[in-house]
Amino acid sequence: MRNTLVLNASYEPLTTVSLKRAVVLVLQDKAVVEHAHPLGMVRGTGIAVPVPRVIRLQRYVRVPFRQRAPWSRRGVLVRDQHLCAYCGRRATTVDHLQPRSRGGADSWLNTVAACAEDNQRKADRTPEQAGMKLLRRPFEPTPEATLMLALGLRGSEMRELAPWLPAVA
Template sequence: MTGVLVLNAGYEPLQRVSLAHAFRMLHRQVAVVEEAVDGRTFGPYPLPRVLRLVRYVQMRCRNRRGIPTWSRSGMLERDAHLCAYCGTVGASTVDHVLPRSRGGASSWLNTVAACLDCNHRKRDRTPQEAGMRLRYEPHVPTHLDLLAR
């Protein structure tokens, strides 16, 4: 994932922000650079990889079990944009292992990243019916897994 990782004042990861947002945070002096790209600057600031907030902010309660809410972008990040069927880099579509037409849900355990060709080839069939093998099993990531990329 591109962007700058933002840490709370207590060094807990909060979110990723765009480079433009990171510079606005530095300019407003609400954050300091914890880790920078060696030798690169942007105006008076070093090019940041990681920012730390100056003041502690209370994190919103995500949910009781700490499971991130499913999203298309989160699922693609979880799978590192690798096609679950052929392994090519740059997978940009979501494939439902149990197709939605058969009652499959958009959930962490029923979706994988797929390249356009494999997604079209599988259509509304299960991987077994399509003669395709999953290279990895879908899993539920943690919030930290999604921020770490």
């Protein structure tokens, strides 16, 4: 359930997030509670936070809603949830489908997360040439995913991003 509204530092509505995500942002001092539910508190180890209905980011976040999200290696790993596009195991590298040495671009549609082993095995070839099958097709991240990137969320927090991403082909 995404039922907490997130405002930018400028009070402009940005998106909605889960209650858990909202509380984490508040506890990390990334956001303040603007409106809380009149009843109830969220309780954790040694903490109690009012149930936030609206939170506001402490820092202004520039969100390229109408632009394409800028490509980055980290962005590709996050988009692919750190899972290798070829074998599904943990990925730490970014593979260019059309290799850069052959004019392949640093773009969302030309790059996938890959484990070091598969990246090395594929080398300077396309997946077809290497006889390697993609488990999913690369895509451009949604504005919501771009926002989460801009908020600097990482690691296990990124798993919450999964429902926000387009369905895997």
